[in-house]
Amino acid sequence: MLVSIITADDPALRDRSLAEACAGLDPTTLLAECQELDAFRRSSGNLYHRVRAIFFLQAIYRFHLPDKLSAEDTGSIPFTGYEDLLGRRFEEAIDTFLAKQTKEGPSDAISSSLAAAYHQLAFQTLADQVRKSVRTVRGNQWMFRMGHPADHPLRIRPELLSLTDNLFPVLCERTPVRMDLTHSAWSDIFFLGMDFPQGARVINVSVDLAVHGRDDSPKPPVEAYFRIIDQPTLRLTSIDLKASAEISALAEVFDFAKDYLGLLKAALIASGIVPPGIEGSGKSLADLLAQIAGPGRGIEIVSSVNDIPKGSRLAVSTNLLAALISTCMRATGQTQSLTGELTESERRLVLARAILGEWIGGSGGGWQDSGGVWPGIKLIEGEVAGETDPEYGVSRGRLMPKHHVFGDEEISTEARQALTDSLILVHGGMAQNVGPILEMVTEKYLLRSKAEWQGRQDALNLLEQILNALRAGDIHTLGKLTTKNFRGPLQTIIPWATNHFTETLIARVSEKFGDDFWGFWMLGGMSGGGMGFIVEPSRKAEALEAIHEIMIRTKRELENALPFAMDPVVYDFGINPHGTFGDLREGADAVLPPSYYHLTLGQTLRTPPADLSPIARTELDQFASACRTNPAFESSVQALFDTLIPRAAGEEDGDSSLQELLTEHGFDKAQHEKIRRDLRDGRIGLSQNRLSANTTIKDVTAEDITDFTTTGPADEAVALGQQALAKGEVAVVTLAAGAGSRWTQGAGVCKALHPFARLGGKHRTFIETHLGKSRKRGSEAGNTIPHLFTTSYLTHGPTSDFLDTVDHYSYPGPLHLSPGRSVGQRMIPTERDLRFAWEEMPQQVLDEQQQKMRDSLRSALIGWAQSAGEATDYNDNLPLQCLHPVGHFYEFPNLFLNGTLAELLKDRPQLKTLMLHNIDTLGADVDPAILGHHLQSDAGLTFEVITRRIEDRGGGLASVDGRTRLLEGLAMPREEDEFELSYYNSMTTWIDLDVLLELFGLTREDILADDQEKISAAVRSIASHLPTYITLKDVKKRWGHGQEDVFPVTQFEKLWGDLTTLPEITSKFIVVPRLRGQQLKDPAQLDAWLRDGSATHIESICEW
């Protein structure tokens, strides 16, 4: 039945949603359908039939089958299949998982594994097709055939080879960026354009930019320069990234992540100067350059985006790539004209090359992103593949779209001016990874999910209306339509397109400007970065300032909760009428931008004059002359001087505040130095985290656990729990001290404060959600539940301030913050640990080009660790980014040390039980049944575990040398051991307070008396019985204009679950439903979390 949906000619059947088709099917029928779909996808010759079948299979195994399986069908995941998955051997992984399913029957674990494998296979298949299409575009093919310098068929144009006044001419390319006036509902993703070309339509405008208040007037922000040099090398300079390199070996050109010059390298390759076919040939770069430019000559390429911040959603990097490719193509005669505009066929070729360049560089933009190459306003549309296209018979659409540039007769000059007069273009400052969003959209469209598919049709209708409004010059209507698009189709398709920051901005701008605020408009994959506000023209000047102020103010309020890469900016802009444009500078005019000389002349000046080439000497003269006569070079002498004599280290103020922070947060210098010595001597490290290889690790048996998923709670237990709640004997401890590394990839914001999803009609933070559950359980029990949030150096201040701002969410019960009492300082990792993490541990192999990028980056990071000093203090970042929390074990004893528990005991002397849980375990609440069960048992600690899915990595419940305990992933002697374990640790723990105090050798009286010495000694004593793990964490370093680098740093931690290793305390384990125990660790999980009913479940257990 499902196969017939895929192959149907009738659109009504073909576009039927999978969810609708699966509703009402029992597991046996669903599995039979899966078998049929799998056989179909293996045999079908049509790419999109195949891919759709794979997406169907993924969705069934992820969303439709698990709901219908019995709770007893837990199952396990074969490690060989997992290894295949990591190695991108998807077919083998699927075969292994299917074989297991056939042998042992369907299970939640196997379903999750199959879903993961099909998901990756689908995207790999699509990416392979795009790549194949890119290679087969005519004009690109030869570059993959050329493997020897002597065969190089390109020659530098003679105009660039002749010296004028002893200087080679400079070819300059200026390119606008593009904005998408309609938001294409993400239909500009290559896969989607190729699947449904009729649906891929965007209105794309080429714009010049200036940062309002900083730059004089809008100009094409992207600039690329090309000139010949008198050395047989490639000299590459990125002015904005302040990076320059002289490349003398071919292999270096293909080493993208070695420095910040990857985009320039990709342009050299995609333009055919260093064709991709020559990679790995071992040939000489000098020979190649001699062939195309003449013996002894080389090429210099310089890029600049005039400090336009990264993440603007204006496709700055794609248009820079296109500009670089254009200039290289002009220089090598691949365009008719050396200067001026490009012809239509040349623009299309630049587009094809930019797609190629993005693939080579391991990134990927949409097909409209090179829009700046074209002039003015244009309609970009997908095209149905014709018989002569390489895509014909494989996909419905062509890889390359067609561009229709609107003439003045279609969109008048007045209409264009009206748009300019009303639109305020901004960068909100948020740093976001839109990759997961693009995957979500692709999946939803290919599954023809009902609401999303309808959303896509609505967005297409809106495009027509927006186009009509633009033709009529009716910007007021246009504003209403872009808002309607944002509120309607876009958020129907991707709820995560909006966020609390954006919503607050819209509300504040709306409040400020009332009816004169005509509309909001989102640029790119999600809001928060590039956005547009449309206002009544007479108020534009006022709005430019006001919106900037609103954005800055809102950012200040939310910067601890949401990841911002920079302060928001407002742009001045103008519509560019040329597209990319080249000009040639000769003789005295052959100058590069002043910043180029600031960056590079230092080296020239340090060279003895006698060693300088005549051209270098002339260039120095030229610079000196420009400093005297050219206004653009006015401040160049000072800037050059600053480059030559950098500020002394002592002038930096970061170091002193780091020391203050360390002192303030209880940094243990002696312990730190010991860890450093042990790290250097190899006594501790990633490999030493592991238990010895002869440890016996087995899965637990039914006797070791109580399964709450299959057996309902006993009535007495429920009654006991309710009674304890009514008496106020229970409190909740939410662990909120961590930095949420995975949530923001090390951005150092408070995850607890992140308004991560709309629940009950508005964006809710993690804290509000946890309080919502306690509020509800409290009101049901007729007593309030005290709620404690542990914090750290990083999260305490922001959390405290935030709770004040929101009036503690009007929580009726006691609400306390428990500040951290210990902190560590991050260190530069050792090469040994980096290699262990990257080479010894199983790694997800990436797609071919991305893997190359990663290998190159890792090699650069190992170089960084060596040069910065292994196991030395990491302090090249903001002070707060140099500290680290020391593991969640400490968060509970901190309650003893910081007086929070004492305060609570004074308030609630009857307190007996604490439920401790992680900030991301959203389903955990004070369930009376589980509480009652814990009270009935003799356990000091009752840990909640859940059945394992493939994404649940990092240890589990195990029998270790005969003892049932939680085992951290870090400590697993062998990776495969983890796959024998049926249960994953949810971290939620029910604690008998008195038993735990006894373990520490403390009493309630000690706590109430705040006997610090005794308490500290007790904590140190227990801590010494627990293992210390060395971990590598990612930390972001922000610099420049929205640039971010991620570094691995070493830190140590002690973990809560290791309390189960102590024989002095009885630990029990219960299996709870997945909805209760699952953790939300990555924003990429959000969509599935919404779709699989998790969000609805959370709403049902909260009271706001």
Next chain:
Amino acid sequence: MKIKKAVITAAGPGQHHLPLQTLVSPNGDTKTAIAFLLDEIFASGMESAAIVIAPNCERDFSNAVGEHLPKVTFIEQSDPLGYGHAVLCAREFAGADRILLMLGDHLYLTQSDESCLGQFLAVANQVEGSISAVQPTHESKLPIYGTVGGQRVSGSNGLYEVSTVLEKPTPTVAEQELIIPGLRSGNYLCFFGMHVINPAVMEHLAESDSTPLLLSPSLNATAQNENYLACEIEGIRFNIGEPHGLLRAQLGMALAGESRDEVMASIIELIAMTR
């Protein structure tokens, strides 16, 4: 109509001495490059030939053409304004006839029973309009040659209907505009140095005001307006103007003739003695 007139261009700046170089033919005769060309031209049934030369070169060329002098006309190109201009200098000589056009710095070695020119004229005399000799050429040589795009004439062997002519195209453009179905990938039909052009080409050249004046744009215009063919030749062309071009030409001729073994022995000896 049968082609009776030939034009050889030999006035290229810095290259006008090339046709005067002396080589040994496969059968052991020693003569100049221009004489080789004229031998082939008149052996193919041509009745007269014109050589376009640079100023003050007539005496040298008169000496070089040897026995063919009575049938040869010298046309002086006063300024080096491009290959197309050199061809245009012969407009009066051509009159209303189709003419054979050859390059003074190219020599040919056949790989069939018929000479290269013989193969070309055998086809050219059968058809109307302009026609060029071509050869499949690897894309790495594109910076050297004019290149044509088009379709194979159905039912023929090695005959093409030309739709586009581009001078020294980049492979990027060649891939988009000049791919010929049936050729190996990365190979294009490049000019072999022999054309038969009709008066319309001369007319187009005369109307063009570009400097330098090239022949390819006029041939391209011809391809757009009338039936223009290309004919594949089985043979080797030697451009004696390239570095070592004369040496390659001489070696090619020697290896194709009676002295093959002796020349091969010399080459091996040289290889052994040098590094």
